Amino acid sequence: MTPEIRTRYAFTVTALIGPVTSAGEIGTGVRRIIPIIGGEVKGEKVNGTVLAFGADFQIIRPNELIELEAKYAFETDDGAVVYVENKGIRFGPVDLLQKLKRGEPVDPNLIYFRTVPKFETGAENYRWLMEHIFIASAARHADRVVIDVHQVL
Template structure:
């Protein structure tokens, strides 16, 4: 038996607008930071729309500066369908690059590792296919945005 080799199919380009982070400091769960999501845009042939304000990224910051990503927010398609999205992943890299990101600088995305996977939930039949696939994304942090290209694993 030969199993199929997975591939990647482009789903969408996502630009998530962020507000200033709220740093909770070190809690029982570790160093916690919450980054409010205030808007954005999704563009792709299979799905296009906006990022609805109101979500957030509940980050856990590791001792070496790496961040565990845990976002939850709402997308609204150009044709009015709501899609709940949740991403999980990691942003890690050399200490000097992570320090530059923390200062709001925009180092080359190839100088650090920022990957997430996304899951979707919707009651809109035309987007139900998004709830039945595994999606991975490569991301970059900008001063007030996270941008990522999402791909369906075939």
């Protein structure tokens, strides 16, 4: 037997986003770049501010499957900087994904939006972020993305 996989809620990242830039059809889908312009991190063991740089680099496949790769950083309330690379997918009914693109509200439970964030930091207090695997469930809103991060135990 191998150890059972369990998860524990760690924290929530609310990333504020700017206007979408599109590089157009690249042969495998449409490349979009969405700037990350701020936000917050809130949890039991980590709290802080999403720094106003970074972006989510997306490819929207012809079947509307969206591949995401966000790169950004946050600063904790005690001054540590944590770099984040967050890869994942978003998928759902085409009509609902079109509503999201237009900035219209959509029930997050109707869209599959999951990611695998990785963290890097030199701050000893937050080394645990590099010593564990994390998975996340996310929701896209017109001006922000909300990401509930769970530690895999």
